Amino acid sequence: MFVRNAWYVAATQNEIAGKMLARTILNEPVVLFKNGDGEICALEDRCCHRGAPLSLGDITACGVRCGYHGMMFDRSGKCVDIPGQTAIPARAKVKSYPVVAKGDYLWIWMGDAAKADPADVLDYPPDDQENWPRSNDVLHLKASYVMVLENLMDLSHLSYLHRTSIGSSETDSANATMDVKRTPRGMKFLRVMRNADAPQNWLKRYPTGKKVDRWSDFEYVAPNSIMQFSGGVNAGDYDAGVRSGSHLGRTLHTVTPETEKSCFYFFNKADGYTKFEDPGRERTWKPLTEVFKEDAHMLEQQQLRLDNFDPKNLMDINTDVARVQMIRVLNEQIRQEQEEMQQAQERKQPSMQAG
Amino acid sequence: MFVRNAWYVAATQNEIAGKMLARTILNEPVVLFKNGDGEICALEDRCCHRGAPLSLGDITACGVRCGYHGMMFDRSGKCVDIPGQTAIPARAKVKSYPVVAKGDYLWIWMGDAAKADPADVLDYPPDDQENWPRSNDVLHLKASYVMVLENLMDLSHLSYLHRTSIGSSETDSANATMDVKRTPRGMKFLRVMRNADAPQNWLKRYPTGKKVDRWSDFEYVAPNSIMQFSGGVNAGDYDAGVRSGSHLGRTLHTVTPETEKSCFYFFNKADGYTKFEDPGRERTWKPLTEVFKEDAHMLEQQQLRLDNFDPKNLMDINTDVARVQMIRVLNEQIRQEQEEMQQAQERKQPSMQAG
Amino acid sequence: MFVRNAWYVAATQNEIAGKMLARTILNEPVVLFKNGDGEICALEDRCCHRGAPLSLGDITACGVRCGYHGMMFDRSGKCVDIPGQTAIPARAKVKSYPVVAKGDYLWIWMGDAAKADPADVLDYPPDDQENWPRSNDVLHLKASYVMVLENLMDLSHLSYLHRTSIGSSETDSANATMDVKRTPRGMKFLRVMRNADAPQNWLKRYPTGKKVDRWSDFEYVAPNSIMQFSGGVNAGDYDAGVRSGSHLGRTLHTVTPETEKSCFYFFNKADGYTKFEDPGRERTWKPLTEVFKEDAHMLEQQQLRLDNFDPKNLMDINTDVARVQMIRVLNEQIRQEQEEMQQAQERKQPSMQAG
């Protein structure tokens, strides 16, 4: 089940540079591109004539011309040319999706277009390449988007799955404080490890000492995004309100379902410490993709194990507090949207009993 | 749905040169080969003993010996030897299919053998290698055979899908006249582009001028074949009855369903101008396979887009006139055959009500 | 359908040397390994927390630590550590399977653990590396385990499928005597070819003459194993009770279902003639894997032909006598176990009518 009335990342802006991108989103075939006039288009990737993918056609000034028999569609999905005939029937159209370019991404609305408000598109991480240089990547996973979100809302996995990469020690992990609370758009947690060992690569890179306070502030914006603010300061400084001096990052994690069992995981990190660094040092971005591939492998295998398994046989543990809260928020949003769609349906087709 | 009572191309003659060919046709596993006596055999590719593919066995004088436990079958499918026993029960047999070698092909009958008349096998293109040298090829497509037929019955796609290969200009295309009519075995269309631009490669190859009349005469023989006669003459000559002098070809397109969503597309072109050509010139055949690969890619992607999509949401346009007529003929033939099978079934098992 | 209350080979001992092995057995994901204390563990390969495969975790002294969030399980499947909490609920556990190391194998019990008796594990072939040096291999087949057993119980296929490798001549095959009888644990057959041609490689390897008596004594131990004793002696010697002097082997064939349509075929041959051989000669083991690959290819193709085919359309022949008997024994064992499970179920939940 998906929430349809929400902005999902359809692609990075780079992915449509000079070409059309065909991608299945929430089970629907979508083609994304910039038309000749430079406007971003997101259309159903299935011509209304014989079903050919529009992504195999050609970009025109106003939209796209189907590569099979040449029907042309503008960015609203309306057919504006049918070779061999002058009259264009009203039903000659394909679905078009609201789309917004913001930050490094194209955001798409798969639900009721009347409800799509560009103001709701996330404004994160900071669009400030000088002070917060960003980098991003995307992984295609054969796993439910829900599993990716759950993975992020339960940082206890860092000490195990990422032990050899970004993980903290089990002891520091066990001593972490954890605050979870609802927010208007979802929920959030704040996890702080005080007086913890600084990771080896922090010692090389940052001026902070061997003992640090580390925080992870994760806000889940339902149904699909997590805004992460995390960093480190010298031990003792966190409670004094210091929020910079060592590792410092704002990361947007956002997951777009392809199907029920596959998704695109987009991550985008703004590094707040970079400009203080020795410019000779290597960027640490590449390893982050490597780290997330550790997750990807685990999640795909997890998906296989759960394919024919009743989740009621699974159990929650203490460290699941944020994850469980997140699932509750997501399920509530799905339930609510289903209910609204049901009601809208009934308003259109009053039931027999109403007569 | 398939029409069963019809001749389908099972393979080219070349495909069984010195070997057995295993191929699924209309969802049934078939093995094709020449027995030791030189007779063509088309048998169920599943031994009646334990189901082994006979195509893994050995050719014998009368037929094939199963490679698993050695049962031997003649070309009628009757078992003629069971190792270790002398009595051969009547039910020791596999299905055999009527098969006819004609032209470059082996034609198979997948329906009621009593209805198979070799005289119905198409006699096209002309079997005259000197004046009409033929060449043929086959493509395996992950798309319904119906889509391949539809593709051929709607030449408006030439200006788009084949724009860079065999396509005519959009203007010439738009000015084409189109006559569609029913025929005893199906339907046909005649499409003529008068005073059109001669394609670049025609200018190099033929003595005709820059302006030509081009015709395409396509006869659909239900359920699976299309006989194409097309060519060009100097502009103005077509209506004067001239039918040669430039590009001239007779092509048989015939499609054999493998499953509901995959097929074998056989095409066979006889070139009527070849003998007038400068022998030093390169044959133009190879490009034709390349052209049809453009169709193949489109059709396979189209199939994917329609897999979970209600075709009622698609729409016809003016250029579909021949395609729509063709589909009507095909569906009518399917409906009629289903009805006959139903009735035959009822004659065998009279219904309760009849009592 | 599978018999669950039986010992199946889960793996060779080698397959868990210093690592965890993940394998699906009877449709269940299993992880096999030796814990730090050297005990063999066979656990459900799906953590009870979020379903991660335990095979992606780390081996500990008592068992395994999940690689996702660190829960630790001992070899009984009981959770003994949950990071971040002290209380361990009773339901924190994964399924564990009885497992026995014997000979070259790890044997697993997929059914009711209360019925698992290690004494029932086969004691075959002889555990005597000096006089009966063993070698073994395993093939993964995309075919039902039943087909593998059937293949072994019908040696008539040797003259056809293995004609160019280990097959005997068709005449010798046809003259073979065949005795089939029930046994307490299944059934067995004895097949003797008297005064048969010695295979070429026997002539090179053994001191026997050109004419030999060959015997194959196959005992099927339901549901999954076949103990083979076969060899050759000089023609005439077999009926005089001689049982060695030429080719001599004891082979265990045992098949473990992965799913309904795939399995692991383990074979293990003890060679009783080896010690009399010229040590300079090449071992003949490798060819045996090659021979069984001939079976594997045939069985996988057979499986495909039977996937959508009613087996009632197949027929038995005379040489099927042992195979048919074997199937009867297997089906009876399946039926009986299903019945017992049904009754046990009813004892737990007395039917409404009983009230």
Ligand code: FES
């Ligand atoms: S399928 Fe697009 S124009 Fe025909």
Ligand code: FES
């Ligand atoms: S399967 Fe063909 S003879 Fe046995």
Ligand code: FES
């Ligand atoms: S999935 Fe194993 S500890 Fe979480």
